[in-house]
Every structure is written in structure tokens, then in C-alpha cells.
Amino acid sequence: MKVLLIGSGGREHALAWKIATSPMLEKLYAAPGNPGIARHAECVALSEKDHGAVVEFCRGQAIDLVVVGPEAPLVAGLADELIEAGIAVFGPTAEAARLEGSKGFTKDLCSRYGIPTAAYARFADAVHAKDYVRNVGAPIVVKADGLAAGKGVVIAMSEDEAYAAIDDCFSGLFGASGAEVVIEEFLEGEEASFFCLCDGKIALPFGTAQDHKRVGEGDTGLNTGGMGAYSPAPVMTEAMVERCMREIIEPTLKGMAEMGAPFTGVLYAGLMITPDGPSLIEYNVRFGDPECQVLMPRLKDDLLALMKGAADGQLAHMSARWREEAALTVVLAAEGYPAAPKKGSAINGIEAAGEEGVEIFHAGTALRDGVFVANGGRVLNVTGLGANVTAAREAAYRAVDRIDWPQGFCRRDIGWRAVKREAAGV
Structure with a gap:
């Protein structure tokens, strides 16, 4: 298969790294990619906003599947134009992508189909x-x-x-x-991320994770795109996963199909696990970033085969298997993030860090005269594996400490909740 991957962040690097291991893969392109992705794919200068150029590239290169990493092109209808051109795509249509594109739409869907979520109101x-x-x-x-x-x-x-x-x-x-603004009831509980691959009719559970949105240690400070994550999420027991499927995911797929907007791709449910059970905080219509960076190292099966199955409506007879080990990723961000990250500082020691047996995913780097430099807010994701979250965290931070980047920073407490559980033997 010839595959085009859309995107340039850490999530897309993790996807490229995993897709590249598929025996089904003939050629992987990435648009626009980044220096880390370039190790696994041929990077091409295509803008995700120029849908016509993407379609023409796919025709010219006989692309068999387009994998759309970020949410913006999905909400803007890139999948629709690819499908109209007869090109298979992993990702929802614009109508289905409203699950992320409009929080009000999702809240109204929850109300209509009895999906547990916080009380809310919409205002213009x-x-x-x-x-x-x-x-x-x-x-x-x-x-x-x-x-x-x-x-x-x-x-x-x-x-x-x-x-x-x-x-x-x-x-x-x-x-x-x-x-428009959506105002919601504040929910008490523990947050978790739950992923499902969907083919319009079938939802296949595809792993759990927990991330850290706040920029500061102790979950303080401004919200960010995510300062780290780990998988699996301890709070997402087998019973809780089954309940989330029954109460949240399956009614959502049913509702979207009834609306004439069947959902295909990956459905990412941000959940609050309350004393009364799971409640939907929000939906995303793509893999989480940095959650993807802890899911991919744990996935045993062929990601490309699963993505093609979702695109073709063939998930009914497919499954996803996971390594027993836990994974944890630490985000290294540029000074000033998230308000005003400073770009251009040199980053050394990435190769040395990789010697610690971790995976290092590039999220916002560029190459200047053969040296990696910061080119975004979140710049690197250092992902460790271990027998439990504590061991995975130790591996990740050993590698972090070998990276020489004075202008970068990270949180030193990623995974604290799970580590506390493990120390208590829970």
C-alpha cells in the first residue's frame, strides 16, 4: 500500500513510526512531516489546507490510503473531497467531525441520545x-x-x-x-482518555491513557495541548471500558448514523470517571497528542491494517492486541510555552537519549545546519516502556536527562497519580 500521512507533530511521528513497520506498506509519504518523521517517510511540501493539491498528489502517486492526523483538516472537509475522488481515508467527514468541531453539537447529541455528560447551556x-x-x-x-x-x-x-x-x-x-460558548457543570472525578476505531457501524476499543494538560507540576498553571501521558489508564478497568462502550460510544455511533453522518476513523472520548460512573467531557475525532505517543509503542497489531479496515467498513472481524507493559511519555517544551514559546534554540543529545531504550518522537523540531532546533511549543516526546508506570517513567526521565537543551523544560511529575497507586499496591 502507498500511504499519505497528513500532519507534522508528535502524534504524526508516532503514527509514521508504527505504520512504517507494516508488511502491507509499499511507500509512506508525509505532508508536511518533520525531521523525525523523515526517518520513516518521504516528506512532501503539501498544505493540509489545499485540499485540491492533496487530491492531485494522491492521484499522481496512486495513494491507497490517506491518514489524517490533526483535527482541523477533518473539520474543514478534507476527507469528503478525498472520498469524492475515490481515495480511501482514515478519518471522518466534515459532518461527522462536528463531534470535535462543535462542542455544542456534541452536547446536544448527548442530550438527545441519553449519553452521560455534564449539565450545560449554549450562548451566543x-x-x-x-x-x-x-x-x-x-x-x-x-x-x-x-x-x-x-x-x-x-x-x-x-x-x-x-x-x-x-x-x-x-x-x-x-x-x-x-x-459561541458552552458552559458546563464542573464534574468531580478522575479524567481518562478512551479511544475506539470506527468504521461507521462498528466501534473497536483501541486503548486507554491519561494525560496532563496543565503546564506546571502538581497539575497547576495554564492548560496546554498536553505535557505528558501514560497508558493504560488504571481507572479504565475492563468493566469500565465495557460500560463506556455501552453508555457512551455505541449510542454515539448509532446517533451519528441516524443523522446521516456515520463516523469512521478514530473516536477519542475524553472522560470524567465520577462516583456515579463515566461522563463524557468531550470528543476528539483524531488520536490524542501526546496520548498517541504512548498507544503506538504498546500496540502489537498492524496499525495500517486496522486503519484500512476502518476506512473500508471491515472492523467487524478485526481486533487490537496490546503489550502488557505500560508506556509513559514526557513532553519537552520550549521556554515560554504555552503563551509565547521561543523558537530557534539548539537541541543536543537526542541520539544519546535514544540509547536509553526509549522512543523519541519529534513534535516541533527543525534542522538547521545539521542541528535540531526548537520550532514549536511542544518540541519532543520521550516515551519509555516498563513493567508498570513507575518503571516506564524512570526510563523516560533517564533519557530526558541526557538531552542538552537549556531553553527547554518539562514537568517532572508525569504519571504521578498512577505511581502513587502502584506505591500503595492498588
């Missing part, structure tokens, strides 16, 4: 949104309705924080994504 202006906060009180959650690169959600512990978040949305901070 600041005055009514603030009135709602005043009546309900804090803590409360304020979300920009559309895509905001993981930064459009504020967990407001006071009403003043909520008012400020509302003003940010309606002031244009998130562009058109903030034209």
Missing part, C-alpha cells in the same frame, strides 16, 4: 452567558464552541474567572471558534 453573547454563571455559581467550565488547539477551555474556580473566560471567547481570542 456574553450578557446571557454571564447571567447563567451568576445563577449557577462556580466552579464552572467555560468552553469556546469550536476548535481552539486545546486552549479554549477554562475551568473557572470563581465567577470572576468565568466572566474573564467568557470575555476572551467573545473578544475574538479564538477567532470564529469563540463565536
Whole structure:
């Protein structure tokens, strides 16, 4: 098979690394890719925004499958144009991608199909949104309705924080994504990420993880795209997975099909495991980043075969097997992230770090005169494997400590909740 992978981040590097091991693969292209992805694929100068150019490239190179990594091109309808051109794609249509593209759409779907989620209200202006906060009180959650690169959600512990978040949305901070606001009940519990491969009718459970969104240790500071993750998520027991499938995933697939927008690709459910059971926080329509970087090293089976099965509607007779080991990834970010990351600083020691038996996925690097330099906010993902999360964390941080990058930083407590459980023998 000839495959085109769309994207340039750590998630796409992990996907490229795994796809490259498939015996089905003839040639892997990546658009635009990054220096890490270039080790596994031929990087091509295609913009994900130029759908016509992507279609023409696929025709010219006889591409058998397009794998779309990030959410923006899916919400913008790239999959629709590929499908119309007769090109198989792993990823949902624009109609189905509304599950991530509009938080309000997803909340309404939950309401219609009885899917457990936090109580909510939708607003198109600041005055009514603030009135709602005043009546309900804090803590409360304020979300920009559309895509905001993981930064459009504020967990407001006071009403003043909520008012400020509302003003940010309606002031244009998130562009058109903030034209509507969803305000939700604050839920208590433990967060987890649950992934399923979907072919429009069938949902195949595809692993669990937990990530760390806050930039600071102890889960403090600003929300980010994710400072680290580990897999599997201890809170996602076999019984909990079965319950999530029954109460959340299967009704979602049924609802989307009934709406005429069957979901194919990967469905990523962000969950809150409350004392009463699982509750859907939000859906994403692509692999998580950095969760993908801990799922791929644990996957035993051929990812490419599974993706093609999802695209072709053939998941009914497929399964996914996982290594017993835990995986943990630490994100190395550029100074100033997430507000104003500084680009251009040199990064040394990546090869030496790799000698620790870890996988290092590039998220925001560039090559300058043969030297890796920072070219984004989240720059590297260092992923270790171990008998448990504690061992995986030790492996990851041993490698992190061999990377020479004074202008970079990371959290030193990734996996703290699982490590605490393991120390207590839970």
C-alpha cells in the first residue's frame, strides 16, 4: 500500500513510526512531516489546507490510503473531497467531525441520545452567558464552541474567572471558534482518555491513557495541548471500558448514523470517571497528542491494517492486541510555552537519549545546519516502556536527562497519580 500521512507533530511521528513497520506498506509519504518523521517517510511540501493539491498528489502517486492526523483538516472537509475522488481515508467527514468541531453539537447529541455528560447551556453573547454563571455559581467550565488547539477551555474556580473566560471567547481570542460558548457543570472525578476505531457501524476499543494538560507540576498553571501521558489508564478497568462502550460510544455511533453522518476513523472520548460512573467531557475525532505517543509503542497489531479496515467498513472481524507493559511519555517544551514559546534554540543529545531504550518522537523540531532546533511549543516526546508506570517513567526521565537543551523544560511529575497507586499496591 502507498500511504499519505497528513500532519507534522508528535502524534504524526508516532503514527509514521508504527505504520512504517507494516508488511502491507509499499511507500509512506508525509505532508508536511518533520525531521523525525523523515526517518520513516518521504516528506512532501503539501498544505493540509489545499485540499485540491492533496487530491492531485494522491492521484499522481496512486495513494491507497490517506491518514489524517490533526483535527482541523477533518473539520474543514478534507476527507469528503478525498472520498469524492475515490481515495480511501482514515478519518471522518466534515459532518461527522462536528463531534470535535462543535462542542455544542456534541452536547446536544448527548442530550438527545441519553449519553452521560455534564449539565450545560449554549450562548451566543456574553450578557446571557454571564447571567447563567451568576445563577449557577462556580466552579464552572467555560468552553469556546469550536476548535481552539486545546486552549479554549477554562475551568473557572470563581465567577470572576468565568466572566474573564467568557470575555476572551467573545473578544475574538479564538477567532470564529469563540463565536459561541458552552458552559458546563464542573464534574468531580478522575479524567481518562478512551479511544475506539470506527468504521461507521462498528466501534473497536483501541486503548486507554491519561494525560496532563496543565503546564506546571502538581497539575497547576495554564492548560496546554498536553505535557505528558501514560497508558493504560488504571481507572479504565475492563468493566469500565465495557460500560463506556455501552453508555457512551455505541449510542454515539448509532446517533451519528441516524443523522446521516456515520463516523469512521478514530473516536477519542475524553472522560470524567465520577462516583456515579463515566461522563463524557468531550470528543476528539483524531488520536490524542501526546496520548498517541504512548498507544503506538504498546500496540502489537498492524496499525495500517486496522486503519484500512476502518476506512473500508471491515472492523467487524478485526481486533487490537496490546503489550502488557505500560508506556509513559514526557513532553519537552520550549521556554515560554504555552503563551509565547521561543523558537530557534539548539537541541543536543537526542541520539544519546535514544540509547536509553526509549522512543523519541519529534513534535516541533527543525534542522538547521545539521542541528535540531526548537520550532514549536511542544518540541519532543520521550516515551519509555516498563513493567508498570513507575518503571516506564524512570526510563523516560533517564533519557530526558541526557538531552542538552537549556531553553527547554518539562514537568517532572508525569504519571504521578498512577505511581502513587502502584506505591500503595492498588
